[in-house]
Amino acid sequence: MFLDESFRLKAGLAEMLKGGVIMDVTNAEQAVIAEKAGATAVMALERVPADIRKEGGVARMAPIGKIREIMQQVSIPVMAKARIGHFMEARILEALAVDYIDESEVLTPADEEHHIDKRDFKVPFVCGARNLGEALRRIAEGAAMIRTKGEAGSGNIVEAVRHIRTIVKEMKQLTVLGHEELVAESKKHQAPLELIEYVAKHGKLPVPNFSAGGIATPADAALVMQLGAEAVFVGSGIFKSSDPEARARAIVKAATYFNDPAKLLEASEELGAAMFGIDIAKLPESELLQTRGW
């Protein structure tokens, strides 16, 4: 059974992060700003997605010295990204004792065929997904948290909306089917029957379901929460804006009060300029990050 003791501890930490904001940071100074603004966790990476997109080249796990500095400076959980399939970057991050690993499409994939076998690790993993099948395949491999992929570094919420809507709709559809119909669903979603049955019975994933990839404003955070996300990751949206501190605080407030327009109005005042956004329809297929992994 996939819900063993180790898995419960991994998903348990994800439970604690619900209703909160996990912020991308590239150094200890940014991590301290994020913690002071009320982040529930920080994600350590070499460059924020918007810069990876602009500069190109191979994006790898962040330098160890930087991650260690961040871990020393903040008391909240510290996550770090590893390349898809790069289980040795993940082993090194586990030895460093980060609190969560994001096997992330934002970095350049190390393996185009296989993701990391995450069951084999004591440290928990979060993975991106665009639809239910992809989410369940990652959970089958041991992911204890799912986030929508969205389109990282775009400052455009449209893909995160598409992905959360797709996952929620596909879950709802399973709940109204008869038990005998689920094997065909397992084939259609290319996901294990056991997990399809879990979703059909509970109407939700067996792990927390967060949103990422394009959140730039308090309104964006509230939108994906309304659509069913249980917490949000903000990548470039904070430190590529004109006033990171104010924007970070505002998005934290929006994740809590996503159902309260008066509070969202308060959160949306005096924020300075948001990050520059990209029209994803005009991006060539080869520049999309969300198509990495399967």
Added chain:
Amino acid sequence: MAGKKRVGVLALQGDFQAHQRALERAGAEAVEVRTAGDLEGVQGLIIPGGESSTMVKLLEEEKLLDPLREFGRRRPIFGTCAGAILLATDVANSPQVSLGLMDIQVERNAYGRQLDSRIAHLNPQGMDGGLEAVFIRAPIIRRVGRDAKVLASYEGDPVLVEQGRHLAATFHPELTGDARVHLMFLEKIP
């Protein structure tokens, strides 16, 4: 009294939904609390697990610290993990504001990082068969005041403590199917 007890769950951030489910299993009605107004008509309050630093930030910004202290002078509050930190008079390793409703000193993340999270078996007084306890980046209660009573310990440290109407656990009873700790809290509500 007829009808279900109405219990608020502070829903600023954290595993508040897990507490709502646990309260329902224990036969109570659960209400999400995000503003001082939400406390109206609520007979007890749970402060869930999550990140205490995030909760404190929101409590300060939304001016909820005093309404919660005022609530705690009249009604029972149960804090788990981050919630226990918020109930304490003293947070040992962090210059962090708290409600100060229980005379305990708490050290944040005292077991270490996520890799040190664990599931343990406790033997609280009066609980047959013991109790499964999920510790996630948990705090440790370093000092217990004279008015506080230790109900369960793990490795020599208090993990379940009551003081008058209030209850604090450094673990997460809401993450197991066992409703007994929540029932213990519901008994504190007259």
